[in-house]
Amino acid sequence: MALERIYGRHPVAEAVRAGRRPIRRLWAADRVALPEGAGPAKSASAQELQLLCGSPEHQGLVAEVNPFPYADPTTLLSGQGPTLVIALDQIQDPRNLGAICRSAEVAGADGVVIPSRRAAAVTPAVCKASAGAVEHLAIARVTNLASWLERAKDSGAWVHGASASAETDYDEADLSGPVVLVVGGEEKGLRPRVAQTCDVLVRIPQHGRVESLNAAGAATILIFEARRQRRKGTSRTPGPGTAKPKA
Amino acid sequence: MALERIYGRHPVAEAVRAGRRPIRRLWAADRVALPEGAGPAKSASAQELQLLCGSPEHQGLVAEVNPFPYADPTTLLSGQGPTLVIALDQIQDPRNLGAICRSAEVAGADGVVIPSRRAAAVTPAVCKASAGAVEHLAIARVTNLASWLERAKDSGAWVHGASASAETDYDEADLSGPVVLVVGGEEKGLRPRVAQTCDVLVRIPQHGRVESLNAAGAATILIFEARRQRRKGTSRTPGPGTAKPKA
Numbered sequence: 001m002a003l004e005r006i007y008g009r010h011p012v013a014e015a016v017r018a019g020r021r022p023i024r025r026l027w028a029a030d031r032v033a034l035p036e037g038a039g040p041a042k043s044a045s046a047q048e049l050q051l052l053c054g055s056p057e058h059q060g061l062v063a064e065v066n067p068f069p070y071a072d073p074t075t076l077l078s079g080q081g082p083t084l085v086i087a088l089d090q091i092q093d094p095r096n097l098g099a100i101c102r103s104a105e106v107a108g109a110d111g112v113v114i115p116s117r118r119a120a121a122v123t124p125a126v127c128k129a130s131a132g133a134v135e136h137l138a139i140a141r142v143t144n145l146a147s148w149l150e151r152a153k154d155s156g157a158w159v160h161g162a163s164a165s166a167e168t169d170y171d172e173a174d175l176s177g178p179v180v181l182v183v184g185g186e187e188k189g190l191r192p193r194v195a196q197t198c199d200v201l202v203r204i205p206q207h208g209r210v211e212s213l214n215a216a217g218a219a220t221i222l223i224f225e226a227r228r229q230r231r232k233g234t235s236r237t238p239g240p241g242t243a244k245p246k247a
Numbered sequence: 248m249a250l251e252r253i254y255g256r257h258p259v260a261e262a263v264r265a266g267r268r269p270i271r272r273l274w275a276a277d278r279v280a281l282p283e284g285a286g287p288a289k290s291a292s293a294q295e296l297q298l299l300c301g302s303p304e305h306q307g308l309v310a311e312v313n314p315f316p317y318a319d320p321t322t323l324l325s326g327q328g329p330t331l332v333i334a335l336d337q338i339q340d341p342r343n344l345g346a347i348c349r350s351a352e353v354a355g356a357d358g359v360v361i362p363s364r365r366a367a368a369v370t371p372a373v374c375k376a377s378a379g380a381v382e383h384l385a386i387a388r389v390t391n392l393a394s395w396l397e398r399a400k401d402s403g404a405w406v407h408g409a410s411a412s413a414e415t416d417y418d419e420a421d422l423s424g425p426v427v428l429v430v431g432g433e434e435k436g437l438r439p440r441v442a443q444t445c446d447v448l449v450r451i452p453q454h455g456r457v458e459s460l461n462a463a464g465a466a467t468i469l470i471f472e473a474r475r476q477r478r479k480g481t482s483r484t485p486g487p488g489t490a491k492p493k494a
Contacts, residue, residue: 102461208353217346
């Protein structure tokens, strides 16, 4: 098992708090406060820390931990309350993946599903971009995203895909029941087979002159709209609701 | 006037489309398609392009242009329809500023206000992070953000600040009338004087275990909630509405 080196204040602190992958070794710059419970650290210069983790964004802290503990993709569909899962179709940019995971964690989503190929994996750079949120979040990798979406539909979730050419506005869709929100990769959007698998395609209305939101912005808007609808306990328009019959 | 070198496919293409700062010189890698209307380009290697713009993220295109044309801060409050302006209190990270500008442009906001000190300016890195959206957007710099917010209030806008300790949920606030949405810098949030100047403080409910959304995520959620309320033409709860008396 290849160990990983996560870096930065929030990533190391959240790894300790979450306790899913213990700190095996810790290096810290001299005047940096260690996260509570992190254990002893070996002193290291800024340059040494950069060499240890491969990034200048270490903020004086590098920790050696186990590889990211991916979740079983089936467990994401069996949480308490109506399912809220985000499925990402080939997000390539670690910063986008990290930002989406942070939004998903803050929104209390059940988890995130990513393809195992042609997509960013949960690397230390993703952990940093998520401010450590990935340490608390269930993230599953699947070899075939469309097949997993079919399984999610079978389990009773409504699969909503973000598409600029959709006719339904995202806030007209009923996201208050069990849903999987699917967001496509940068530039390309959803692949045809993934889009075809969705129950509903929704669009985020665009009022500007540039092409579109970035993937992290679109995912954040959808996740928090689902959360807003759940808080209200109401659906705004007649929609699929929670009573989806098993396919 | 110090010229700037913007880089990347979208930034150069949007600068050409927006026409606010003409391309003075253009360099391109050999097999890269030039944006329509960009004019002739000088051939350059990837390494030369990186030296010209100082970033490896040039995607084969670098353009020399005038410095970013900041807007007059008073004009942001006199657009058509109810004002929608985003004010940023000391956002330091160029990627966050770029992401927020992209969301603001896509949402059709009137503009963005940033402090002239202790905050990221609209550099080529910000232009890249915004996918060129800044080229179309009115962005103003002000020496004193709290004073500008007072002027915005005098003009009839309601100033809503994002604060984790606020008691009002963001979607319970009436954002359908003229509003300025204020988002604080990374880690620190709003400065006390800026928070005191706001008419209303709103929070984005947090359901997870990590501290908070990042600044770009929070700004994007607020901007699109304001846009959603405007599309509906309804306020969800009794709120300040559009009939604010002049202060």
